[in-house]
Amino acid sequence: MTNAEIAAVFDEIADILEFQGENPFRVRAYRNAARTVGEMAESLEHLVAQGADLTQLPGIGKDLAEKIKTLVETGRLEQLDKLRAQVPESVLQLMHIPGLGPRKAAALYKQLGITNLEQLRRACQEHRVQKLRGFGAKTEEAILRGLQVAEVASKRILWAEADQFAQEIKAHLAQVPGVEQLEVAGSYRRGKETVGDLDVLVVAEDSDPVMDRFAQYHAVAEVLLRGETKMSVRLHSGLQVDLRVVHHQSFGAALVYFTGSKQHNVVLRSRAKQRGLKINEYGVYRGSEYIAGRTEEEVYATLDLPWIPPELREARWEFDWADSGRLPKLLELKDIRGDLHMHTNATDGKATLEEMVQAAKQRGLKYIAITDHSKRVTMAGGLKAEELLAQWEQIDQLRKRFRGIHILKGVEVDILERGGLDIDDQTLAQADWVVASLHYGQNQSEDRITGRIVDALAHPAVCAIGHPTGRLLGRRERYAVDIQRVIEAAAEHGKFLELNANPLRLDLDDMHCALAREHGVLIVISTDAHSTEGLNVMRYGVLQARRGGLEARHVLNTRPWSQFEKLLWRARGGKLSTGKK
């Protein structure tokens, strides 16, 4: 059973317990466990097989450790079977309607016998819902609206898309007179790969002009609520945007509060409590006395903490790091010196080889690798060995004309379904840089896929594995691959692993990056550009790496050329074909 499946079991248990009105802290324990398990890079199957002590994991105690063990060994959990028998599965969907929580959903089920969304719709239309205690005509209307938007509202969007809205909204609100400070917080500010909603924070004395202007933002479809300090809208795209207006002495506290994550805030609050303080979105208080809140630094300082970069605020390692003075100096976009995965119009890219080199140079890159597809990737017009060799001759010519940038002769060689690589060893040996990627046979078993990738890492010509999980955010699940084993193999052979900066991919993900760092494996952040504009996605990859706690020294393509050359030489067993001028 995979980690994701175990996490799903715990989430389902939490859903049912919540619906049944169980102790909310018990529900939270299951949610926390689901999160811990779902985010782990190490496989629980392996940990159990090794007899590891699972209670060392955060939020996993004796009881849940035993349940994980049972799930891994038998694939089932008696507790869940029993719970499922008590509540029809479709009833749980009721809780996913905005405005319906466990209490109201339970009332609908118990008093009206509603077990699915269609019955709910009919009951609202027949005005049976408003007769229930605690419900009314407005609730009924809200449910009907909620039914319409439930599907689109639950969809998270890519960080890159959220960034466009965030920039527009900032520009839109900045024009309001009296707006002193303006920031978009939430998971957007934490740089999470997908974003569920936007939290806009504004400092102004008077909230009305800001809210009036906000309602006029062209993408707003509906104002969901509007109060003194808080307003929520839904955009035509379905994205919800929350606006909070605060006074300047609360800006830091509110920024901390609305940046989150939820779990990070819970830790902050308990730390405040331990120190006899109270922290909320308005500030830090001792009793009713305001202590701090103007800036984030000020707020963290009252809790004996340094300022923590938003990307790390997930209650994973940041508090341990901060307490022991080991908070990393996170990687920045300006640290990036090279880009080692890009395509040209020789395969499925749009720009010519020369245009790509020109564009890379304009962006200040000191070294790049041209890595077109190999022949197996027929859809992209992958290159045969002789075509590659011809391209590399072209690169020889270009090297004479372009100074100040090193152009590596590379290839993105396909890892074949049956194992092995798509280009012969002799040709590969002449390349400066080889990315091996898996494009076919994505439905094979975890063992086979992991085996194919581990074998590729053992190949002397291969430098790195491209997009190592193959996922496309919101479109395609990752293939079954044991990342732990891949990282161990990369460590053993001194190879590198890619963090693909395409906003749709972003794999390895943050947790994988952290695990690679622990194993001393260097990450390569690459754009996988298919056009000159494609080179601009590097910043998304940097953001993901920051979430994994990576510093510049953990990333191969931050190295100056001379250092990079040495590392590459070592990775290829002391054999470097050219790369030098």
Place this chain on the structure above:
DNA sequence: GCCGTTTTCGGCCCGACTGTTTTCAGTCG
């Protein structure tokens, strides 16, 4: 169900807004 620099029992973050109430429960973030 977890967890321990107040604790192995008794806590577990805190506030805004809405709708349905007549002082508050439920939901959300």
